[in-house]
Amino acid sequence: MTRVLLSLAILAVFLLCLYGxxxxxxxxxxxxxxxxxxxxxxxxPGAATLEATGVYVGTTIGENxxxxxxxxxxxxxxxxxxxxxxxxxxVERTGASPMWIPLxxxxxxRTARGLAGKVMGPDGLLVVRxxxxxxxxxxxxxxxxxxxxxxxxQALGGRK
Numbered sequence: 182m183t184r185v186l187l188s189l190a191i192l193a194v195f196l197l198c199l200y201g202x203x204x205x206x207x208x209x210x211x212x213x214x215x216x217x218x219x220x221x222x223x224x225x226p227g228a229a230t231l232e233a234t235g236v237y238v239g240t241t242i243g244e245n246x247x248x249x250x251x252x253x254x255x256x257x258x259x260x261x262x263x264x265x266x267x268x269x270x271x272v273e274r275t276g277a278s279p280m281w282i283p284l285x286x287x288x289x290x291r292t293a294r295g296l297a298g299k300v301m302g303p304d305g306l307l308v309v310r311x312x313x314x315x316x317x318x319x320x321x322x323x324x325x326x327x328x329x330x331x332x333x334x335q336a337l338g339g340r341k
Contacts, residue, residue, distance in 0.1 A: 209249075213252050216316060219255060219313065220282070223268065227266035228266065231264070231336060232265070233307075233325070233326065233333070234260075235322055235324035235325045236258060237259050237261035237277075237280070238258060238296055238299045238323055239255075239296060240318050242318060243316070244317075246295060247297065247298055250318070253278070254277045254278055257274075257276075257277050259275050260274070260275040261275065261322065265337070269281055269286075270287065272320070280320070286312050287310070287311045289309075290307065290309050292305075292306065292307060292308070292330050292334065296308055296319060296321035307323075308321050309333075309337060
């Protein structure tokens with residue numbers, strides 16, 4: 182009988198933790214509901230001048246590398262292909278909507294150790310800083326081949 186009660190207690194604590202995480206995500210999305218709508222990809226974004234495969238890590242607000250955007254499906258990690266075109270950066274995410282960063286909104290690009298709760302070794306992530314309607318965002322991407330990061334940083338770095 183004691184074993185059953187202990188098992189039920191552990192299950193209850195586990196379910197309470199899941200509920201707390203779900204409520205926290207919902208509250209974050211509610212707090213961020215005033216954020217501007219993210220740009221939609223154009224019908225024909227153009228030919229890719231740079232392309233990389235990997236994982237879309239997430240998008241955060243401004244300087245806070247842990248303040249993940251939770252609006253819509255922007256906060257969900259997904260396998261992705263990152264493409265640089267003449268008009269912007271396209272993040273084609275598997276199982277989620279594509280993300281578009283117009284080139285005129287890109288402020289900078291850099292490598293970083295962590296973003297949105299994902300921490301890696303030095304220079305493990307490619308981070309694109311951009312703006313949308315007066316808000317600054319950092320979008321993180323972990324590439325399958327990290328040797329291409331320097332090309333991305335040179336192509337996008339120090340734009341404004």
